[in-house]
Amino acid sequence: AQSVSQHNHHVILSEAASLELGCNYSYGGTVNLFWYVQYPGQHLQLLLKYFSGDPLVKGIKGFEAEFIKSKFSFNLRKPSVQWSDTAEYFCAVTPTGGGNKLTFGTGTQLKVEL
Amino acid sequence: ETGVTQTPRHLVMGMTNKKSLKCEQHLGHNAMYWYKQSAKKPLELMFVYSLEERVENNSVPSRFSPECPNSSHLFLHLHTLQPEDSALYLCASSQDAGGAYNEQFFGPGTRLTVL
Numbered sequence: 262a263q264s265v266s267q268h269n270h271h272v273i274l275s276e277a278a279s280l281e282l283g284c285n286y287s288y289g290g291t292v293n294l295f296w297y298v299q300y301p302g303q304h305l306q307l308l309l310k311y312f313s314g315d316p317l318v319k320g321i322k323g324f325e326a327e328f329i330k331s332k333f334s335f336n337l338r339k340p341s342v343q344w345s346d347t348a349e350y351f352c353a354v355t356p357t358g359g360g361n362k363l364t365f366g367t368g369t370q371l372k373v374e375l
Numbered sequence: 376e377t378g379v380t381q382t383p384r385h386l387v388m389g390m391t392n393k394k395s396l397k398c399e400q401h402l403g404h405n406a407m408y409w410y411k412q413s414a415k416k417p418l419e420l421m422f423v424y425s426l427e428e429r430v431e432n433n434s435v436p437s438r439f440s441p442e443c444p445n446s447s448h449l450f451l452h453l454h455t456l457q458p459e460d461s462a463l464y465l466c467a468s469s470q471d472a473g474g475a476y477n478e479q480f481f482g483p484g485t486r487l488t489v490l
Contacts, residue, residue: 265417297481304377305465305481351418361406361472362431363479365418 263288265352267366274342274373282337282369284326284352291357294335296326297365300348308350311335312357322346347373378402379482381466387488388456396451396485398466406472407449408479409441412463424449425472456489463487 264287274280286292296308309320316328326337335352352366378401388394400407409421423431424443438460440452449466463484469477 304379304483305467306377307478310478353418361469361477361479362420362423363418364420367415367417 263292263354263356263364265354265364265366267350267352267369269369270367271370272372274371276344276373276375277341278373280337280339280342280346280371282350282352282371284335284337284366286333286335286352286354286364288333288354288356292354293357294326294328295353295355295363296320296324296335296337297351297353298348299351299368305351308337342371342373344373344375347371377480377482379466379468379480381464381482381485383485384483385486385488387490388453389490390456390458392456393452393454395453396464396466396487398449398451398482400447400449400466400468400480400482402468402480404468404470404480405446406469406477407443407446408467408469409449409451410465410467410481412465412484414462418465422451423472430472453487456487458489461487461489 266285294311297305298308299305311318311328319325349368351368353363382397407424411419421435422441427443442450465484466482467479469479
């Protein structure tokens with residue numbers, strides 16, 4: 262079975278700082294990878310996803326993530342965060358061809374201070 | 376607004392109560408899911424339904440009983456729960472359950488507290 266690790270549980274940044282949130286997965290086969298975001302009081306929503314092709318994927322609101330197969334990683338990045346990026350971020354994985362059963366990490370709580 | 380609604384948004388129940396959580400999706404999807412989100416733990420997939428048929432049951436205790444009367448509605452019936460069952464219960468839907476390429480759309484969740 263697959264598993265996902267998010268090592269940063271809480272991150273505090275000042276506005277305009279750069280962001281990188283770590284995500285590592287454990288699975289022997291090919292995977293599809295996702296980042297979801299949950300803003301305070303709102304539902305979980307998709308930020309970006311990787312299925313195949315260019316390992317650098319761009320999502321909404323200026324976020325991007327890079328799939329490094331050799332490191333089993335899919336880190337989320339943003340060059341300059343805004344206060345409105347304060348939210349909880351979840352990395353998730355599903356095996357390619359294994360149905361649509363997402364396995365999530367524990368999440369990273371990001372707080373952006375003015 | 377994702378097109379997935381859940382009611383109630385908050386529920387407090389005793390261990391001997393019977394209650395139900397409701398999920399409705401307005402997206403024309405064929406697959407629906409129940410997840411449990413506990414503090415400091417990853418979201419846990421509980422059940423998957425595809426075209427009203429249960430296709431996944433992730434070793435969930437029988438005190439949780441799902442029901443999918445049609446592809447737009449999903450229920451989670453609760454009976455004799457334990458305090459450790461207190462959590463946020465999320466519903467999601469996707470075009471189908473067989474393809475890993477289908478984005479899942481989540482509802483706002485029901486915050487359940489078991490006393």
